[in-house]
Amino acid sequence: MSFLEDYAYYFGAFGLIFIGLLIMLVKHNLIKVIIGLSILDTGVNLFLISVGYISNGTAPIFCRDDMDPSRMVDPVPQALVLTAIVIGVAVLAMALAIAVRLYQRYGTLDLRKIKELRW
Amino acid sequence: MVSPVLLIAVPLGLAFAMPLIALISRRLPRFVPLVACAFNLIVAIRLIPTVLSAPVIQRIGGFSPPFCINLFAGPVGVMFAGLIALAGLVIAIYALSYIRTGPTVRYHMLYMLLLVGATGVVLTGDVFNLFVFFEVLCISSYALVAYFGDRNGLEAAAKYLIQGAVGSALLLMGIGLLYGLFGTLNMADIASRIGSVSDISVFVPLALIVSGLGVEAAIFPLNAWLPDAHSSAPSSISAILSGIAIEVGLYAVVRMIFTVFGATSIFMFLLFLGVLTVLMGELCAFAQTNIKRMLAYSSIGQIGLIVFAFAMASTISLAGGLFQLLTHTLSKALLFLAAGYMIHRSGSMEISSLNGMGRRMPLTSLAFSFGAFSIVGLPPFIGFPSKFLIVRSALEKQQTLFTLLLGFVLLGTLVEGAYFFRVVQAIYFKKSGDEPASRSLAPALPLISMLILAVLIIFVGIYPQPVADALSTAASDLLDRAAYIGSVLR
Numbered sequence: 001m002s003f004l005e006d007y008a009y010y011f012g013a014f015g016l017i018f019i020g021l022l023i024m025l026v027k028h029n030l031i032k033v034i035i036g037l038s039i040l041d042t043g044v045n046l047f048l049i050s051v052g053y054i055s056n057g058t059a060p061i062f063c064r065d066d067m068d069p070s071r072m073v074d075p076v077p078q079a080l081v082l083t084a085i086v087i088g089v090a091v092l093a094m095a096l097a098i099a100v101r102l103y104q105r106y107g108t109l110d111l112r113k114i115k116e117l118r119w
Numbered sequence: 120m121v122s123p124v125l126l127i128a129v130p131l132g133l134a135f136a137m138p139l140i141a142l143i144s145r146r147l148p149r150f151v152p153l154v155a156c157a158f159n160l161i162v163a164i165r166l167i168p169t170v171l172s173a174p175v176i177q178r179i180g181g182f183s184p185p186f187c188i189n190l191f192a193g194p195v196g197v198m199f200a201g202l203i204a205l206a207g208l209v210i211a212i213y214a215l216s217y218i219r220t221g222p223t224v225r226y227h228m229l230y231m232l233l234l235v236g237a238t239g240v241v242l243t244g245d246v247f248n249l250f251v252f253f254e255v256l257c258i259s260s261y262a263l264v265a266y267f268g269d270r271n272g273l274e275a276a277a278k279y280l281i282q283g284a285v286g287s288a289l290l291l292m293g294i295g296l297l298y299g300l301f302g303t304l305n306m307a308d309i310a311s312r313i314g315s316v317s318d319i320s321v322f323v324p325l326a327l328i329v330s331g332l333g334v335e336a337a338i339f340p341l342n343a344w345l346p347d348a349h350s351s352a353p354s355s356i357s358a359i360l361s362g363i364a365i366e367v368g369l370y371a372v373v374r375m376i377f378t379v380f381g382a383t384s385i386f387m388f389l390l391f392l393g394v395l396t397v398l399m400g401e402l403c404a405f406a407q408t409n410i411k412r413m414l415a416y417s418s419i420g421q422i423g424l425i426v427f428a429f430a431m432a433s434t435i436s437l438a439g440g441l442f443q444l445l446t447h448t449l450s451k452a453l454l455f456l457a458a459g460y461m462i463h464r465s466g467s468m469e470i471s472s473l474n475g476m477g478r479r480m481p482l483t484s485l486a487f488s489f490g491a492f493s494i495v496g497l498p499p500f501i502g503f504p505s506k507f508l509i510v511r512s513a514l515e516k517q518q519t520l521f522t523l524l525l526g527f528v529l530l531g532t533l534v535e536g537a538y539f540f541r542v543v544q545a546i547y548f549k550k551s552g553d554e555p556a557s558r559s560l561a562p563a564l565p566l567i568s569m570l571i572l573a574v575l576i577i578f579v580g581i582y583p584q585p586v587a588d589a590l591s592t593a594a595s596d597l598l599d600r601a602a603y604i605g606s607v608l609r
Contacts, residue, residue: 017292024285030277037284044288044295051299077298080247084291087254091284094261098280101265102273114274 009050016043030102030109034095041088045081052077121162123177123192126200127239130155134231141224148224149215152231156208159238163201170197171592174606176244184244184607185305191244191607194593195441199241199370206362206448207234212568213456214355226266233259233359237367244607246294246379247304249371253290257283257335260364264352275347282334282344290331296324306379307607310600313380325380329372336368337422339396346403349415350468354459357411361418362452366444369422373429377597389430394524396423397531405538409468410458413538414451417494420531421447427528428509431516437594438587439508445579445586446493446505453490453572457483460565470542475551484546486569491539493576496532501576504583506532 004011020040024033052074060072099109106114133155141148169175174193178184192200211230218226236256243249261283265276298304300320301312313321334341345365349357376382376389400419407413421443428440460483465472477484493500496507513525579586596603 017288021285024281033281037281037288040285040288044291047292048295048298051295074302076304077295080295080298083247083251087251087258087287090258091254091261091280091287094258095277095280095284098261098265098273098277101268102277105268105270105273114277 009046009053013043013047013050016040016046019043028111030099030111030114033111034092034099037095038088038092041084041091045084045088048077048081048084121165123162123166123175123190123197123200123242124179126159126162126204126242127190127235129158130231130238131235134228134235137224137228137231145224148227149218152211152214152227152234153208155231156204156211156234159204159234160201160208163197163204166192166197167194167201167589170194171589174596174603176607185303185308188243188245188248189305189607190242191306191603192242193596193603194589195370195374195596196241198441198589198593199367200238202445202448203234203237203241203363203367206359206452209568209571210355210358210362210452210456212571213358213459213565216562216564217355217459218353221266221268226263229259229263230356230359233263233364237363240367240371244306245304246297246306246309246375250287250290250294253332253335253368253371254287256364256367257287260348260356260360263356264348264360266353266356269351271347271351275344275351279344279348282341286331286334286341288331289327293324293327293331296327300324305607306374307604310379310381311604311608321380321382325376325382325385328375329385332368332372332375334368335365336372337365337396337419338369338372338392338426339399339419339423342396342419342422345419346412346415349418350409350411354411354455354462357415358452358455358459361415361455362448365418365422366448369425369429369444373597377432378600378603381600383432386430386432389426390524393423393425393427393430394527396420396426397528399423401531401534401538405534407538408470410462410470410473410542411455411468413470413542414454414458417535417539418447418451420535421451421494423531424506424509424528427524428512431512431521432598433512433515434591434594434598435508435515436512437597438591439505439512441590441593442505442508442583442587445590446502449572449576449579450490450493450500450502453486453569453576454494456565456569456572457487457490461487470545473542474545474549476545477547479551482566483569486573487546488543489573489576491543493580495536495539499577499580501580501583503580504587508587 016039020036020043023036027033054073057073058067058071060075061067103109133151137148170192171194177190178187180187232255236252239252240249261276261280264279265272297309300316301309337345349361397420400416400423404413404416425440425443428436461473461476462468493502496502513521
């Protein structure tokens, strides 16, 4: 079972990513597609965090003697995820704003009905 | 010496100061992009002689690479930054009179953020920083596509946003994998260590990053959003999306493949993708009856041509690809700007409504024809030397495969010629149906911006040599990984 324990976060992350992608592919409601996008983003963020994760780790503070360097968690992925979350929120807000305006114009959020533009 | 960080910091600061500037006077914000782009253009031009001899490495935060985020102002980056500033300036002049309705302050703010994102992508030397600037570019372009808030614009923006967001997620995953493999995000540091791991573990991040960036770069088959987004956006935004945004995406792909991954093995794949993109773009463009959709599909075809040139990976073909990029930015911007006022005048985007435009709007029609001839590659316009360089580089390979693929690309160019000449013929030689042929000119400011582009197109077309020389230096900057790594990590 140790394999599963060691890689549980990666399974979780890629599970979320695939669930998100699946939702985006099969759902026709724009809000559901946006929810799928949000799950996809969460999966990617979880994946980034688990790259630098140590179980029972501590913060990387080098000026204190009682901290063990081998237990320190890599801070870079956390900084990346913080940025990625902020960007994700911006994209989500933009998507919802567009969804609201689309609903005002078309009276529906069904992507099968919103297709005036063609190839 | 001026610092390259100003190219990003000044427009970014001005963009966020925009609401404050709007408090002083409602008329002021629309001049801010002009100031910022003119400033950037001057800085970029002053930097070019320096970076042609040695790239400038700007360290941010006071640490030395690979521990800090560094800007890499090499010849390619600074030329791109200059091109972005030039196109931004010209289109900002156009937008002074074109954008009158809607939340104009936000328009100008988003427009500047778009330019900042593009400049950041071409100057950065850090993969995560590239992602951040890329997102700045993408989010502002989603918003700008929906600027008018009409049905088509919103639908196109929704499509663009969903596809772009999936692309960004893939890119971020690829960056995460790279960090897991190497424990660094610095491009030069990754490039120096990429040989130390097995090919297969590098392949997954490479595939994720190239497909993530490929969405914005509109490489076939990731370009379904482009025709809708480019045709539904305001014409000034179509011009900047077509002229700058997809080029910047392409730059990021090329920088990743050439410098960071050094992935010579996928060039053959890219070569075929390029040819497919050319054929698909040009054939779809031929079938269009909507002028802006036609121009958008033509952009896809041009991107395919540039990918084809880059994938041949010789100094001369890279110079040809960069030259074609310059051609496309100038000519496609001119075409979209001219088409914008013709659509404004005729009230319809159908090509048939442009009949007889040559009499009604002589100068705008002339500008449109110049842009069309230049894209097709007729002398003495800028498109001729750039296409000539690409053809020459393909023939210099002296392999049947390259000659054969070049044949397909030229077939695409032929189709391109056919549909552009059809429009030019409609503009000049077809009678307009009902309306009496009254002459009217577009307002002065758009004409000035079109004039600047037209003069540049002809001038570089007649004297291509200095540009070609500078671009072949830039091409060796892309090809020479050892020099890139050495200059950052010395």
